[in-house]
Amino acid sequence: xxxxxxxxxxxTEQKTHYCPGCTHGIIHRMVAxxxxxxxxxxxTVGVAPVGCAVFLYNYLxxxxxxxxxxxAPAVATGIKRVLPDRIVFTYQGxxxxxxxxxxxxxxAAARGENITTVFVNNxxxxxxxxxxxxxxxxxxxxxxxxxxxxxxSAGFPIRVSEMLATLEGATYISRVSVHNPAHVIRAKKxxxxxFTVQKQGLGFSMVEVLSTCPTNWGLKPTEAxxxxxxxxxxxxxxxxxxxxxxx
Amino acid sequence: xxxxxxLIGTDAIAEAMRQINPDVVPAYPxxxxxxxVETFAQMVGDGLVDTEMINAESEHxxxxxxxxxxxxxxRVMTATSAQGLALMWEMLYIASGMRLPIxxxxxxxxxxxxxxxxxDHSDSMGARDSGWIQLFSENAQEAYDNVLQAVLIAExxxxxxPVMVLLDGFIxxxxxxxxxxxxxxxxxxxxxxxxxxxSLLDAENPPSWGVFDGLGGYYFEFxxxxxxxxxxxxxxxxKVAGQYAExxxxxxxxxxxxxxxxxxxxxxxxxxxxxxxRSMIDDLRxxxxxxxxxxxxxxxxxxxxxxxxxxSHVKNVAVFDRSDTFAGEMGGPLFVELRAAFYEEEKRPxxxxxxxxxxxxxxxRNLIRQAVDSCKLAAGSNERQKRIIYLGIRD
Numbered sequence: 137x138x139x140x141x142x143x144x145x146x147x148t149e150q151k152t153h154y155c156p157g158c159t160h161g162i163i164h165r166m167v168a169x170x171x172x173x174x175x176x177x178x179x180t181v182g183v184a185p186v187g188c189a190v191f192l193y194n195y196l197x198x199x200x201x202x203x204x205x206x207x208a209p210a211v212a213t214g215i216k217r218v219l220p221d222r223i224v225f226t227y228q229g230x231x232x233x234x235x236x237x238x239x240x241x242x243x244a245a246a247r248g249e250n251i252t253t254v255f256v257n258n259x260x261x262x263x264x265x266x267x268x269x270x271x272x273x274x275x276x277x278x279x280x281x282x283x284x285x286x287x288x289s290a291g292f293p294i295r296v297s298e299m300l301a302t303l304e305g306a307t308y309i310s311r312v313s314v315h316n317p318a319h320v321i322r323a324k325k326x327x328x329x330x331f332t333v334q335k336q337g338l339g340f341s342m343v344e345v346l347s348t349c350p351t352n353w354g355l356k357p358t359e360a361x362x363x364x365x366x367x368x369x370x371x372x373x374x375x376x377x378x379x380x381x382x383x
Numbered sequence: 384x385x386x387x388x389x390l391i392g393t394d395a396i397a398e399a400m401r402q403i404n405p406d407v408v409p410a411y412p413x414x415x416x417x418x419x420v421e422t423f424a425q426m427v428g429d430g431l432v433d434t435e436m437i438n439a440e441s442e443h444x445x446x447x448x449x450x451x452x453x454x455x456x457x458r459v460m461t462a463t464s465a466q467g468l469a470l471m472w473e474m475l476y477i478a479s480g481m482r483l484p485i486x487x488x489x490x491x492x493x494x495x496x497x498x499x500x501x502x503d504h505s506d507s508m509g510a511r512d513s514g515w516i517q518l519f520s521e522n523a524q525e526a527y528d529n530v531l532q533a534v535l536i537a538e539x540x541x542x543x544x545p546v547m548v549l550l551d552g553f554i555x556x557x558x559x560x561x562x563x564x565x566x567x568x569x570x571x572x573x574x575x576x577x578x579x580x581x582s583l584l585d586a587e588n589p590p591s592w593g594v595f596d597g598l599g600g601y602y603f604e605f606x607x608x609x610x611x612x613x614x615x616x617x618x619x620x621x622k623v624a625g626q627y628a629e630x631x632x633x634x635x636x637x638x639x640x641x642x643x644x645x646x647x648x649x650x651x652x653x654x655x656x657x658x659x660x661r662s663m664i665d666d667l668r669x670x671x672x673x674x675x676x677x678x679x680x681x682x683x684x685x686x687x688x689x690x691x692x693x694x695s696h697v698k699n700v701a702v703f704d705r706s707d708t709f710a711g712e713m714g715g716p717l718f719v720e721l722r723a724a725f726y727e728e729e730k731r732p733x734x735x736x737x738x739x740x741x742x743x744x745x746x747x748r749n750l751i752r753q754a755v756d757s758c759k760l761a762a763g764s765n766e767r768q769k770r771i772i773y774l775g776i777r778d
């Protein structure tokens with residue numbers, strides 16, 4: 137009998153620590169699949185964030201380093217400069233990348249570091265328990281925006297992909313979603329492109345993946361998928377935001 | 384009327400903040416401090432306070448915003464833990480150098496690496512020379528009481544320094560305890576109104592804050608004045624404790640002693656460990672050992688003379704440190720400073736250092752007994768003992 141489905145080689149048998157309905161697991165798996173498909177498992181170094189994905193090193197069977205909160209792109213820069221023939225990527229949430237670590241991601245992209253970033257945007261701080269993030273939607277309820285995000289005092293959510301796309305150093309930036317199978321397939325293709333850009337030495341690449349947080353959104357997993365589609369995508373349009381070299 | 388309530392430590396802090404009603408609270412969430420900010424955000428949302436709350440993008444920005452607001456003449460609070468405090472490091476010195484009376488609970492948590500979210504004192508001990516007053520708490524009651532007192536200590540005209548109120552991560556922050564809260568009116572009368580000095584709001588006398596001060600300037604004199612303010616802080620801590628005792632019936636000082644008067648062996652510790660040690664003292668006394676405890680509340684300023692006086696009759700001191708200085712066989716910070724305090728004394732107790740509980744490792748009664756056994760062994764020996772013992776370390 138032919139096996140039609142198997143665990144990617146780059147993925148361990150670690151049981152999930154994520155909440156029911158969280159889409160981190162899908163994204164982890166896609167990263168592992170991309171590593172397998174490009175045949176780079178022995179050459180890949182991942183940099184884990186602080187946030188829900190802090191345990192990424194338990195899931196991926198590759199070399200990994202943990203970074204301080206928000207500093208993953210700077211840590212990845214250090215690794216890549218020493219080991220330029222390795223594939224180096226960061227995996228960061230919106231608390232890590234768009235809040236405390238905004239400077240690092242901007243400057244890694246501005247320098248055109250030949251690294252890849254997987255940016256998981258779920259519009260909230262997940263691990264610390266559902267506080268308002270820079271990506272939280274206007275009016276969205278969180279534990280630190282009890283009356284909904286007030287754009288008068290907290291401003292509007294940051295569209296990181298569009299912001300980074302203005303930088304010359306950024307080669308490939310795409311925003312995808314994982315709220316249904318069709319979009320998961322597209323997301324996988326974007327990740328494959330991003331890692332390929334790095335493999336070809338073409339510069340900074342990032343895929344922003346819109347993701348759910350049913351626990352902190354206070355929604356059932358299915359409702360969370362619908363909320364992502366109905367609320368997040370209008371504000372964060374899915375697009376290949378930048379493809380400088382037409383990869 | 385005062386209320387007796389059951390609260391987790393972080394909610395006890397939030398209750399104190401509600402009664403203080405600070406003008407501005409900039410904050411960034413970090414485990415285990417997060418619950419303070421969340422509960423306080425609910426209070427802001429419910430209109431229980433008039434506070435302008437700023438959700439900053441990092442602790443560095445949170446304390447920067449606090450510094451800006453305090454210089455503008457506001458009563459300001461924030462809160463943090465571990466990596467957050469480490470990220471604030473640059474701003475800690477600016478807050479104290481600009482003499483801004485900011486009050487900040489720090490929920491003690493181990494510093495990375497490896498990442499660890501549990502309790503030790505390495506975060507606040509790393510900031511011990513940053514010019515902040517530091518007050519330890521044994522439990523939620525003390526954390527609440529310390530926060531209220533911290534406001535008046537910080538704002539004392541002879542002090543004007545920021546205050547860090549320390550409480551052990553999870554052990555205090557996330558455990559439910561019974562505590563007594565002041566009634567709101569008493570608390571508000573105690574806290575009073577901030578009368579800011581040289582504030583940016585004073586349009587008649589416009590000041591500049593934290594300006595460049597070159598080689599020929601007064602930087603040195605500023606720092607000397609800051610050192611004096613920290614010396615003055617001790618008297619302010621005692622004065623405010625006296626005022627607080629009048630309204631609460633709870634008495635605080637630089638430290639608390641337990642069965643110390645006739646003790647030959649004394650354990651010195653700070654934070655939640657004191658509760659476990661106290662219960663162990665009773666058992667060891669019952670076994671005939673003349674043992675006592677000194678629980679340090681005020682680490683900055685370091686109450687050197689009072690400590691020496693309190694321990695002058697003691698033969699053996701076991702100093703419990705929940706952090707290390709990594710200075711090479713010098714021991715933990717409390718040990719280093721207590722030993723230094725005795726330098727000029729003719730009669731010095733034998734001191735052993737027990738480094739315990741790093742990264743949240745539990746301090747069991749059995750470990751305390753082990754430490755006491757080590758001290759007994761040292762007391763009966765003329766050999767130079769190994770001074771630094773990592774209590775409960777796995778081989």
